[in-house]
Amino acid sequence: MISVGIIGGTGYTGKHLILYCDKHPLIQDYKIYSKNSFNKNITEIFPELLNSIEDNFVNSIDDLTYEHDLYFVALPHGESLKVIPELYLRGKKIIDLGGDFRLDSADLYSKWYNYDHDKPELLKEKIYGLADISSDIYANSRLVANPGCYPTAVLLSILPLFEEFSKSIRTINTSAYSGTSGAGKSPKADLLLSEMYGNVKAYNVNSHKHEPEIIQYISKKNFSGNFSFVTHLVPISQGIFSTSFLNFDHEVSYARVSELYQEFYKDSPFVRLRKTSPEISWVVNSNYCDITFSVKDNVIIITSAIDNLIKGASGQAMQNLNKLFGFDQTLGIINKESKNVDIY
Amino acid sequence: MISVGIIGGTGYTGKHLILYCDKHPLIQDYKIYSKNSFNKNITEIFPELLNSIEDNFVNSIDDLTYEHDLYFVALPHGESLKVIPELYLRGKKIIDLGGDFRLDSADLYSKWYNYDHDKPELLKEKIYGLADISSDIYANSRLVANPGCYPTAVLLSILPLFEEFSKSIRTINTSAYSGTSGAGKSPKADLLLSEMYGNVKAYNVNSHKHEPEIIQYISKKNFSGNFSFVTHLVPISQGIFSTSFLNFDHEVSYARVSELYQEFYKDSPFVRLRKTSPEISWVVNSNYCDITFSVKDNVIIITSAIDNLIKGASGQAMQNLNKLFGFDQTLGIINKESKNVDIY
Amino acid sequence: MISVGIIGGTGYTGKHLILYCDKHPLIQDYKIYSKNSFNKNITEIFPELLNSIEDNFVNSIDDLTYEHDLYFVALPHGESLKVIPELYLRGKKIIDLGGDFRLDSADLYSKWYNYDHDKPELLKEKIYGLADISSDIYANSRLVANPGCYPTAVLLSILPLFEEFSKSIRTINTSAYSGTSGAGKSPKADLLLSEMYGNVKAYNVNSHKHEPEIIQYISKKNFSGNFSFVTHLVPISQGIFSTSFLNFDHEVSYARVSELYQEFYKDSPFVRLRKTSPEISWVVNSNYCDITFSVKDNVIIITSAIDNLIKGASGQAMQNLNKLFGFDQTLGIINKESKNVDIY
Amino acid sequence: MISVGIIGGTGYTGKHLILYCDKHPLIQDYKIYSKNSFNKNITEIFPELLNSIEDNFVNSIDDLTYEHDLYFVALPHGESLKVIPELYLRGKKIIDLGGDFRLDSADLYSKWYNYDHDKPELLKEKIYGLADISSDIYANSRLVANPGCYPTAVLLSILPLFEEFSKSIRTINTSAYSGTSGAGKSPKADLLLSEMYGNVKAYNVNSHKHEPEIIQYISKKNFSGNFSFVTHLVPISQGIFSTSFLNFDHEVSYARVSELYQEFYKDSPFVRLRKTSPEISWVVNSNYCDITFSVKDNVIIITSAIDNLIKGASGQAMQNLNKLFGFDQTLGIINKESKNVDIY
Secondary structure (H helix, E strand, O other), rough: EEEEEEEOOOOOOHHHHHHHHHHHOOOOEEEEEOOOOEEHHHHHHOHHHOOOOOOOOOEEHHHOOOOOOOEOOOOOOOHHHHHHHHHHHOEEEEEEOOOOOOOOOHHHHHHHHHHOOOOHHHHHHOOOOOOOOOHEEEOOOEEEEEEOHHHHHOOOOOOOOOOOOHHHHHEEEEEEEEHHHHHOOOOOOOHHHHHOOOOEEEEEEOOOHHHHHHHHHHOOOOOEEEEEEEEOOOOOOOEEEEEEEEEEEOOOOHHHHHHHHHHHHHOOOEEEOOOOOHHHHHOOOOOEEEEEEEEEOOOEEEEEEOOOOOOHHHHHHHHHHHHOOOOOOOOOOOOOOOOOOOOO | EEEEEEEEOOHHHHHHHHHHHHHHEEEHHHHEOOOOOOEHHHHHHHHOOOOOOOOOHHHEEOOOOOOOEEEEOOOOOOOHHHHHHHHHHHOEEEOOOOOOOOOHHHHHHHHHOOOOOHHHHHHHOOOOOOOOOOHHHHOOOOOEEEEOHHHHHHHHHHHHHHHHHHOOEEEEEEEEEEHHHHOOOOOOOHHOOOHOOOOOOEEEOOOOOOOHOOOOOHHOOOOOOOOEEEEOOOOOOOEEEEEEEEEOOOOHHHHHHHHHHHOOOOOOOOEOOOOOOOEHHHOOOOEEEEEEEEOOOOOOEEEEEEOOOOHHHHHHHHHHHHHHHHOOOOOOOOOOOOOOOOOO | EEEEEEOOOHHHHHHHHHHHHOOOOEEEEEEEEEEEOOOHHHHHHHHHHHOOOOOEEEEEHHHHHOOOOEEEEEOOOOOOOHHHHHHOOOOOOOEOOOOOOOOOOOOHHHHHHOOOOOOOOHHOOOOOOOOOOOOOHOOOOOOOEOHHHHHHHHHHHHHHHHHHHOOOOOEEEEEEEHHHHHHHOOOHHHEEHHHHOOEEEEOOOOOOOHHHHHHHHHHOOOOOOOOEEEEEEOOOHHHHHHEEEEOOOOOOOHHHHHHHHHHHOOOOOOOOOOOOOOOOHHHHOOOOOEEEEEEEEOOEEEEEOOOOHHHHHHHHHHHHHHHHHHOOOOOOOOEEEOOOOOOO | OEEEEEEEOOOOHHHHHHHHHHOOOOOEEEEEEEEEOEEEEEHHOOOOOOOOOOOOOEHHHHHOOOOOEEEEEEOOOOOOHHHHHHHHOOOOEEOOOOOOOOOHHHHHHHHOOOOOOOOOOHHOOOOOOOOOOOOHHHHHOOOOOOOOHHHHHHHHHHHHHHHOOOOEEEEEEEEEEHHHHHHHOOOHHHHHHHHOOOOOEEOOOOOOOOOHHHHHHHHHHOOOOOOEEEEEOOOOOOOOEEEEEEEEEOOOOOHHHHHHHHOOOOOOOOOOOOOOEEEEHHOOOOOOEEEEEEEOEEEEEEEEOOOOOOOHHHHHHHHHHHHOOOOOOOOOOOOOOOOOOOOO
């Protein structure tokens, strides 16, 4: 049984972390720390949780204690960086849901995040926790960078091809669309329902912070072609849909592609391979990533759908917790033996 | 441990019944019977359930067996009536999620449902299972009429006042709005997203089948004033919001009203009394009914919110199952000990 | 030909005023003045208007000139009050789209708007411009209080009954639902798409500023019963739907009610009487108010739909401009002779 | 002054054709012919049009007369083919909003539309009316194939590059998302609001009928690389957003690309070049196509937005009418002199 601290627990990802912690069979207790919304009970912030969870008090981040075994850090980028080094120094396990440790090089932070990263040594020590890709990295580190929501949707959908094909993919073009909850709960005019209802737009073309995160990962898999990425906002609350075009320099057979995906995900309970296009409504409020691929001549088209707040944040973070402690990765997330259906 | 049959399991309410049955600790097995969508697995009909439940086969309703202890019947009105009498004759427990047994008198069926009800004796034997109103009626019958979605939202919100005030309420005016899933999954032009997006309209003014159901219930509570009811369609998928104006012939005190509500629901885990207006997003995907009341001069305004498919259908049906078998009413629905958070 | 100043022209109602002014055949020129979004062109604020209107410069409100014949004032309440007295003193015609002059008594402002109104004499001199109710009031004043969006939807729907029935209506219970644009363009967390998508809630129960506005009007029509009012937010951008229950102390005949409505609106090009419930999608982006009534025993149920930004604000304001200057009331708003269909 | 027949006037595109015809200054009269919804007035089918247009009678398609100068044909594919040859034989001008004449070769119809096209000679005689691309083709034919909605959004966005670069573009990958109105008004379960609300999915991957239409056009512009195309459904009613990645075999300069677009569209009143991503809300209910391009290394990313029912159907059809008759192409569509702002 472990004790968990949730730092920044009052945003959208925080809410789901609380729900998971409240139900996880091996989490004995958890405390919530917030920068802005403290000194009240959690159901004052999330009225929908009333009766469904222990109604814990929300502490100020200034009253952060070091009593916990693991810390989830769900703070805006730049803020995690102020909190995590001390936790790390004290020997804690840490899962950062923000972007401050996802990239390997401090230089990339100057370029894409527009700040100077003052802990380059931690960038080296962290592991990048793309939890559904089975691996033995979890023994190597106490600091896990939880992947961004877009990189999760995109990388899970294309990675099965890289071992065999990384050298024959010339260009990857990815168009991804997200619901507005990915932009958080702080009020901004362009996220008002009045502005986004009935609307679709692209944003951050060639400048989205998740782009170097994807490139960094596939570069390590020996991909040296061009990756282009366009993110869009669609008028829904939760969900990401990703469509990737992989342009090969030769034809590929559907049969071989199919084998690669089946093999790659044969032990992944949260990845579901589909024959027809996944739908966001199939994955919303779940930790699944649904994937479909289509092959035509030299091009493989891959679509995937996730819940940006669950698989793209809190659900994957719980998988990472399980893996860090050597628990079954599905613990507290999905459980066929479970006897509960309400989300709250 | 019991065995359950779900008749009509491939519509919106059927899906949630399946989810509940799959997780309920005292349901040993369940079978699904469908009129139109049979001879396939349930995840072909509900792809979102893949990996999350046992992937049971969907049987034709023509292959209905009598092996189960309890039957959920989720058929269009007029159809339940063809199936239930035989089940009843064979001594089965039955929960009808349709409207064929909600009213007490066959005459009302001619008037409101536009068909001749040929089992008036069963109308007398059934109980009306408004599950959150604690009562001892469950020993009296094997046939439960599961309340309609609107009556659930409306009755739960106004009933605490009737013991004391039924004679001093002159008129009740209720305006209720529902998401489109209440109209089912059969394609109709006016339920297309293209037609309903950005749209709101009233429908069935003075002719909604749920109106006599509400009047029947409050008449038994000695209300003899006028009840008027307008239902609206709003462009969301799940949820009902109900706003009732109770016009009294004298002033009422907020303090007394508050006492009545607190007392009435003190043992009801699924009813949450709120200080400010409930929101549909607080109850969606849950079995809660959230209620707020406001008092001004001679008028009490009461608002309530439910998920029409859960509290207004399948969740309440599971409560009724629990009550029929003497289980704890929350079993399989909400469970703080539960260690599962994903809805799927 | 007249000259128009639009003060506060960069919010949702301002945009529609600009569109109307740009197309009105008797408006020679117009200037836009803004408190916060000035020193740029209007298409920088409303990119959708590019190519469709003259791309006028937006002036600071500090550079307000007195060159115009008429001023639209579209400022938050409390702000109009600072601007209008000087305009009035200079002999200008004024249409205030805010609430600062809608009520007759300064006391009501202390109570409902929570500020001290320092121009009670102007409250007496203004006229309340419910433009579809034909009247001769426009010769009496240069200051028009443009009605609130809810009062427009509610009053237009119930007023035909008052001449004959004001004394026999005991209570009026009105439930109205609005899209989010009614709350304006300033970012607030509870208006984010992430918060409102799939959501419905009541707000300001018994405390909405539009309640005294409605009561004031119907009191003058000799109604002395109780009026209760609940406003709701529904997840759409534009539109108001209003449902009113009028509880009579005697039965009323449908035929008589129908006569009253036909007669009352026989010369009103923007009011459309309907046999079945109006729909918000029928009136959105138009200046129409669609109305349906239903009679049963002692209760008349009336539903109406308007576009809150057009009929509930800018469209009605243009009608008021037309009436103030003695133009045809449809001028620049709807015109069958017109040969243009695009809104932009 | 001309006379127009609208065949298939009761669907979504029909409605907008009616609106345009009703307002066009050089259309003297128009008649509506429908296959299924005839023998009533048009406002029974489109209640929102009441008072805004002449309330014309809808004729059966069986009573089609040959009195008109031009016919809009808005029928499902396969149906236009039955009607158009006779109209053509009689010397009429025809604009087909369906797909039956968009492709040049009968073989393509067998492959993509799954039927045998029995008028291959008309496929040769028709012109493909991509109306914003200035050209002299309108003197060559009386039969115009109005482009599909997706091809309009995609082709307009990429064509400026082809004269100079068609040989250096290796692959084009286009991801496009449409609102549900593109699928028409016939009820289908997967287009219900209950199914699509909060949902996004891809459909017809590698099999969309609009794919050969795009390929045919760019092949004529000497493009011989690979074009891949994925269409998606997003939960809005009107609008298409298209994102194209053009992978070049060399670097291209932003300055040159910008020159090409400026030059290409210098005389196109309905194409608006944007610095930041277009938004569907900027173009909905208008005939505009908004386009943005972004250049990075070897890749040009181009996004565009249109209203699928206007620019992607009826608005472009009116442009085509204007061009066929030698009128100004903006006539009846947008007109700064116009004095009308309401869409209805």
